Amino acid sequence: MSDTSAKGLHPRTRAVHHGTRRSQYGEMAEAIFLTQGFVYDSAEQAEARFQGTGPDEFIYARYGNPTSRMFEDRIAALEGTEDAFATASGMAAVNGALFALCAPGDHVVAARALFGSCLYVLELLAKFGVEVSYVDGADLDQWKAALRPGTKAVFFESVSNPTLEVVDLKAVSDLAHGAGALVVVDNVFATPVFSKAVELGADVVVYSATKHIDGGGRALAGVICGSRDYIRGTVEPYLKHTGGAISPFHSWIMLNGLTTMDLRVRAQADSALRIAQAMQGHPALSRVIYPGLPDHPQHGLAMAQMGSGGTMIALEVAAGKEAAFAALNRLGIVRISNNLGDAKSIVTHPATTTHQRLSDEEKAHLGITPGLLRLSVGLEDAQDLIADLNQALEG
Numbered sequence: 001m002s003d004t005s006a007k008g009l010h011p012r013t014r015a016v017h018h019g020t021r022r023s024q025y026g027e028m029a030e031a032i033f034l035t036q037g038f039v040y041d042s043a044e045q046a047e048a049r050f051q052g053t054g055p056d057e058f059i060y061a062r063y064g065n066p067t068s069r070m071f072e073d074r075i076a077a078l079e080g081t082e083d084a085f086a087t088a089s090g091m092a093a094v095n096g097a098l099f100a101l102c103a104p105g106d107h108v109v110a111a112r113a114l115f116g117s118c119l120y121v122l123e124l125l126a127k128f129g130v131e132v133s134y135v136d137g138a139d140l141d142q143w144k145a146a147l148r149p150g151t152k153a154v155f156f157e158s159v160s161n162p163t164l165e166v167v168d169l170k171a172v173s174d175l176a177h178g179a180g181a182l183v184v185v186d187n188v189f190a191t192p193v194f195s196k197a198v199e200l201g202a203d204v205v206v207y208s209a210t211k212h213i214d215g216g217g218r219a220l221a222g223v224i225c226g227s228r229d230y231i232r233g234t235v236e237p238y239l240k241h242t243g244g245a246i247s248p249f250h251s252w253i254m255l256n257g258l259t260t261m262d263l264r265v266r267a268q269a270d271s272a273l274r275i276a277q278a279m280q281g282h283p284a285l286s287r288v289i290y291p292g293l294p295d296h297p298q299h300g301l302a303m304a305q306m307g308s309g310g311t312m313i314a315l316e317v318a319a320g321k322e323a324a325f326a327a328l329n330r331l332g333i334v335r336i337s338n339n340l341g342d343a344k345s346i347v348t349h350p351a352t353t354t355h356q357r358l359s360d361e362e363k364a365h366l367g368i369t370p371g372l373l374r375l376s377v378g379l380e381d382a383q384d385l386i387a388d389l390n391q392a393l394e395g
């Protein structure tokens with residue numbers, strides 16, 4: 001296996017080479033091992049495999065696969081964790097990270113501003129006897145008040161969807177560790193490129209690889225990054241028996257995604273800053289929320305924590321839902337959809353789509369107003385995107 005971690009190499013080099021396993025043919029590109037199972041040389045070898053596998057030994061694709069292992073090793077090296085487990089989707093990763101860990105009677109503290117399906121997983125945990133307390137992620141006093149000795153885990157999005165609130169990873173991790181809790185972070189909006197989650201104290205980092213890791217909006221996948229003990233001792237048994245395995249083909253797509261991710265995400269974030277600056281003060285907008293703008297309430301924290309404002313912007317159309325819909329319908333380049341991190345720019349109206357399930361009261365509390373739009377900035381020329389947004393907002 002190609003191991004770049006010990007050589008002090010930079011992330012971009014690791015993203016291209018780390019974890020590559022070559023077969024006896026010496027193929028240059030990563031091979032897709034599209035096989036559900038593996039052949040043993042002897043009955044004794046089969047018996048030994050089932051007693052425990054080594055790093056280059058596989059049993060069944062639901063447990064692990066060489067292509068998927070390459071993806072797991074590569075993303076773990078980038079994130080700075082000992083190991084990783086790849087899953088069929090981001091939600092299989094969130095579900096696996098939390099369900100593998102918790103038992104009835106356990107206590108979890110979670111930020112309120114979460115992706116809708118993540119909230120559903122927390123509701124499921126509660127249904128099975130896990131007590132879940134919700135806090136406003138940016139309010140450290142609420143974290144302090146909710147944590148108690150023996151709290152099992154905290155869970156939050158380091159940058160929240162869709163209102164781009166930044167959670168202070170270091171401060172929340174310190175509080176959580178003080179209570180003996182594991183820190184589980186859904187790090188999609190931060191992206192692996194700008195992530196310093198492990199350095200700041202996260203124990204477990206979860207990604208929907210569907211987003212920036214693929215980068216082309218082609219395939220669903222997820223990954224859980226953490227210590228070897230947690231990944232192989234806690235997560236793997238849960239996922240291998242419950243069936244959230246990633247397809248080797250999707251692992252191959254994600255491996256290819258990782259090789260260009262740094263270039264793509266930095267270019268997207270550069271465009272996002274230019275677009276946010278261009279939208280500031282637009283008469284049709286009541287708010288431009290972008291962590292990379294100095295007027296974002298947590299700008300300093302965002303820059304310290306990520307060194308970038310990221311690839312996502314939230315825009316609030318002052319005149320409300322009808323005007324927001326009219327603007328969406330006038331867009332020519334930016335497409336109306338609900339993915340993010342894609343090469344194609346995408347705009348979403350959270351109140352009526354991704355966050356429709358929330359009550360009006362919860363939407364108002366989270367700042368998901370009728371005029372709010374979430375923009376995922378793609379790889380098009382920023383000038384063209386600015387012109388498209390301007391003509392759509394001017395109507």
Ligand SMILES: *Cc1c(COP(=O)(O)O)cnc(C)c1O
Nearest residue numbers: 089090091115186188208210221
């Ligand atoms: C998309 C997303 C998920 C779920 O990922 P899937 O790959 O769609 O299952 C989870 N959390 C966040 C923050 C996301 O953006």
